[in-house]
Amino acid sequence: MKSKVRMGMIGGAAGSFIAGIHRMAARLDNRVELVAGCFSRDHHKSLELGKALGLPAQRCYASYQQMLQAEAALPVDERIEFVSIVTPNHLHFPIAKAALEAGLHVLSDKPATISLEQALQLQLLVQQSRLHYGLTHTYAAYPLVRQARLMIEQGILGAIRRVSVSYPQGWLASAADSHASVQASWRTDPSQSGESGCFADIGSHAFHLLEYITGLQVEEIAADLLCQVPGRALDDDGAALLRLTQGARATLTASQTCAGLGNNLQISVYGELASLYWQQEHPNQLWLQRRGEPQQLLTAGTDCRYLDPAVQQSCRTPAGHPEGYIEAFANLYRDFAALIRQETSSVPVCGIEAAVRGMAFIRAAVSSSQQNASWVSVASLLAAKSA
Template sequence: MSNKIKWGVLGGGGDSLIGVLHRVAASMFDAYQLTGAVFNPDVHVSLAFAKQIGISTDRIHANLDDMIAAELARPEEDRIQVFSILTPNFLHFPMAKQLLEAGFHVICEKPMTMTYEEALELQKIQQKNENIFGLTHTYTGYPMVRQMKQMIANGEIGAVQKVDAQYYQGWINPLIHDQEQRATTWRLNPEKSGISCCMGDIGVHAYQMLEYVTGQKVQSILADLNHLYADNQMDIDGTVLLRLGEYTKGVLRSSQIATGEENNFTVAIYGKKAALKWEQENPNYLYLLEEGQPLRVLKPGHGYNSEFSLDGTKLPPGHPEGIFDAMGNIYKGVAKAIRGEKFHEGEFPGMTDGVRGMNFIEKSVQSHRDGNVWVTLES
């Protein structure tokens, strides 16, 4: 009998941009078995997709209610253990809530919920039921991001003085200038996306990354957002000033109208002794800067890297790893947690990251709305 974790998927069907990413990631390390799904609101589409990717249709269901009822009717050893939620934002909270209350573990795309209030409610449910909850801030799975985190924790760059994160995309630029065209994307519909587009979609990645690698919490922010058109309800660009402490400050820049940019996510942490820089589009290079010294480039798979970094490296040095591998490392961490195995702190983002992320999104909108003023994040 297979000892793989039985895994279910909500969303992520044939027209999903992220479905294949999650399926490939879950197949790494031979930890999961795709067992059942609701790929699409139309069960016929779900069944057809299941046949297309070669999985049994016995546990393909029309909706989540039917899926949960059918799984709970099975012997515990035969039930799906964890579900991935790969749907649009507005479905994350109700689906996660229902799954956690039914006793299942959850892996969820970000943002975790539509509101900070929902995030707090979900946190209480998870704490009560002691479920494993993973949030796919995918970039934390890169080996050199993990190396960056470990080096900062070890004090190798000294006390952190300044942080700088940039996440620039240009994909909305062809749509935003035409009122009819911009109505075609759910990202610009607050009923499906939430109160923020840019900060809610990619700005929150940069925010979470800064807290992840530094091990520090952002205490207060000042945001200046851009909607570009008066009739566009959602931010598509913005700059946020950050205070992590009295003498530790920084900036977060995020845009979906940075013309020609693809997925330009960069993080720089400046310490008293040295600095570290990482770029998502070249993820296998971590740059170490020191006063009076030549630039050093650290790469994955080498013995000089931390145990944490090496644990997320699958190939020998010189063999590039990418976004599938990063997501695979997050799935690997969740699998360890489900099995009760020892895992590194930071192997997968979780409920706290989701709660803090939603707080950041709402406070960014509040800061901008109230006249670009400093607001305090909840602790």
């Protein structure tokens, strides 16, 4: 039997909805075991949650610094092997840096940092450490997203001409929503969220999904970011025109003020031969449209033989039995565990390069919007900051 990869979690106490998803997902394939944590800056809260999770009190720490130091002192076969970071954005970089310096692999919520400068520093640390770094871009782990990527790689769509990706939410549609939860409070605070609100939070998901599925990269951005709700310090809505490699064009919109909407992330990819459409709220359906032919609906399932074998391994149930968000998260944890155990996998883990590109996208979008939606080169930004 394969040994479980030992995980320590930083963040995720009361008020965090995403940490619970992480913990459920990590358990799903029996490949990862939570053995330690610093769940809150309040040690009592950290102990309470640790007890509820069945952890011994001595492995529920008062600070992430204490946790990393104590775990490093344990025997090699007992200490944690990687850290899962589920804190607000401003803590991602210092925790990842400390974990890498302690010799631990890192799996972090996105965005990787709160600035492009920090992301480039982190990239250097990862390269020097030769440790694994992963970013939880969940939507790239849905089976049919992976199928779409493979179909485009195989040339089924021909040359990509245009992409349309949008991510509308409605949970911050009113001023009262800004402080209605712990999640809203830190996401609307520049000191914790970073230089962007909506585009850093969900626009980065749309950006990554576009590049992941198509295999193309965004070269230039013309963005218009704004605050629909008066009084906010960070964008809660925005749209961008994108110029991609190989001459393709794209549009990207993201908003958290579309009243009544949940998480309606969707992407359309238009090629010279065919087009694809996928929607996160109906994740087990991928629409393929060839010119002059009826639409084809591909569905997810372990028994769907038209799916690539690697995609079938990302499914857990037969077709018709829905899988979704937690299972996609579980794919990320399973893939990361396989990476740590040096097992062969046909599915690449979203790593530090994607983390840097995500921060470059955010910086380019903010810079463009500040310049009246003028075109900003992503490559030029990266070159200038790397020099």
